[in-house]
Amino acid sequence: MLPVLRVSGLNKSFVMHAQGGLALRVLEDVALSVAPGECLALVGPSGAGKSTLLRSLYGNYRPQTGSIRIRHREAWVELANAEPRTTLDVRRHTLGFVSQFLRVIPRVATVDVVAEPMLRLGATPEQARDRAQFLLSLLGIPERLWQLPPATFSGGEQQRVNIARSLIADYPVLLLDEPTASLDVANRDGVIDLIRQRREAGAAIVGIFHDTAVRDALATRLHNVALPGAQA
Amino acid sequence: MSDTPLLSVRALTKRFGGRVACHDVSFDLWPGEVLGIVGESGSGKTTLLNCLAGRLEPDAGSVSYETASMGTVDVHRLSEARRRLLARTEWGFVNQDARDGLRMGVSAGANIGERLMAIGARHYGEIRGSASEWLGRVEIDLDRLDDRPTTFSGGMRQRLQIARNLVSNPRLVFMDEPTGGLDVSVQARILDLLRGLVDRFHLSAVLVTHDLGVARLLTHRLMVMQGGAVIEQGLTDQVLDDPQHAYTQMLVASILPV
């Protein structure tokens, strides 16, 4: 399979003006590529830059130099320094991101929080709600919670709502930042199954999995991440 | 993706006497996009918004707008009559001070109905019906329909102003601190309403706010202004999560997590 995500020469520093312009170099000359059906696990110690790399791939952090190319609408699109509307279009159709924390939208019911990305892709409200309910039950969110906004949910419940929201659209490329961090074993296994199904259906995945059991279950390849200058 | 921006702004500059209120601002707003403008008090946000909507004449630069049916127009070269027509039929403008955006001498219902009549509505019952519906959407009690905004609280006036502007289904709304002065639960309701309009009807908007939480929820892109200039812009999550400019870093660092 040919890659659908190709990264090369990626450099990212944080310049902190409150610290007199201190520059923290985090990514130096990073290169990787991922093909459909692959799950690339980013490994490295805390603070090594795994989340920084993943967020750069999503267009959330802005690398100084380098190239992030992704297959989108049957063409290659450059995401580094892309126009905002290009990044938004890629995110809407091609690139999903599962973060560790749900950003709660005030007053919106859980089922609608989950359904939203599918609605934006043009699904009917019925289709989107059906799929949202299917995912919520698969992830073990009790039905009595579906109509409530997730603001008051437990950490693990919010994380599962977040996973449902991030997986409701069948993105061909998925980025996962510790998707099982606050889950108990039963719920963790449900999430693993869901992600594995995506991988087997041909999604290209880049993920950070602290839990080695999760990593073993999902990863097809490892990619070491180390701060510039540190021994990998 | 559309290939024509809704609004195209080039090198816009506005001075008041010797003071530059807005300096060399350029950007494109695409259909369905919500652009947020943040920045400290006096940084030129309201001035910029007024120049965009043709309410203030800039000293230099241009604003072109892709109309629904008349092609592209240069906002500052339109006759006053045509600009007003555009403002009534295709735009909304939510003022920072609700008193500037409402007719204080007529009832709440008339404030909303007036916008509908401006686009040709004539049926009294239907106009009153829409006015009631919108009052409900912004959570003002229906029994206040015949009261004047002078008898409303600041937050109620702001909500009435929002209803007045959205009732006519505008394509583009300019909003200057639309949720300033609202208590959090009403603010959440208004945000929900605006998000719905953006998602379902591809409403485009330029939104000035000092509230980065509002910006995060509602805007796709963000421009940061300081001293009349745009010092940083990008996707909203980029600007908030990876701010580059010293001022933006200070702004993001000085708030609770959003």
Ligand SMILES: Nc1ncnc2c1ncn2[C@@H]1O[C@H](COP(=O)(O)OP(=O)(O)OP(=O)(O)O)[C@@H](O)[C@H]1O
């Ligand atoms: N937005 C930011 N602004 C400034 N510095 C940042 C920012 N994001 C990350 N960093 C810094 O970059 C370095 C790498 O952080 P990152 O979050 O990528 O590490 P990580 O490998 O994901 O660690 P962990 O395993 O603990 O999650 C850290 O020193 C961090 O403080």
Ligand SMILES: Nc1ncnc2c1ncn2[C@@H]1O[C@H](COP(=O)(O)OP(=O)(O)OP(=O)(O)O)[C@@H](O)[C@H]1O
């Ligand atoms: N009509 C005017 N005449 C003279 N100076 C003006 C006028 N309107 C604005 N200014 C000045 O232009 C600058 C920008 O003002 P503006 O109202 O655009 O700021 P702002 O960013 O909207 O601030 P705030 O957040 O306080 O509303 C300020 O220095 C202000 O004093």
Ligand SMILES: [Mg+2]
């Ligand atoms: Mg991390």
Ligand SMILES: [Mg+2]
């Ligand atoms: Mg102002």
